[in-house]
Amino acid sequence: MKSIIGLIGAVIGGLAGYFITGWLARQGLYSVLVPGALIGIGSLFGRFRNATIPIILALCAVAAVYYTEWRYFPFSKDKSLSYFISNLTSLRPLTHVMAAIGGVISFWLPFQKSREK
DSSP states (O other): OHHHHHHHHHHHHHHHHHHHHHHHHHTTOOOTHHHHHHHHHHGGGSOOSSSHHHHHHHHHHHHHHHHHHHHHSOOSSOOOHHHHHHTGGGSOHHHHHHHHHHHHHHHHHHHHHHHOO
């Protein structure tokens, strides 16, 4: 049951991060790290018995960062998702760093909590 609560918290965190990033983008701030980090923070409401779920959460966080980047900061040449995915290497290095940090946060927070006795 606690795992389900953690997964629900992660989903809510990711959605909140997506909308917060949109709001911050309208204020002129670049914050695509937020959805990935909030997935990890939201997952703290649960408890996971092994590293499988934190690994999945980390992958979801990286995907959420890139999805958020595509939705709020698409390429001007072509705004399609397929073009965005095929040109991931053209993104700013900061975007990749934020995706990695979001993934680490979303793995490490629930993983550390699961190791606590």
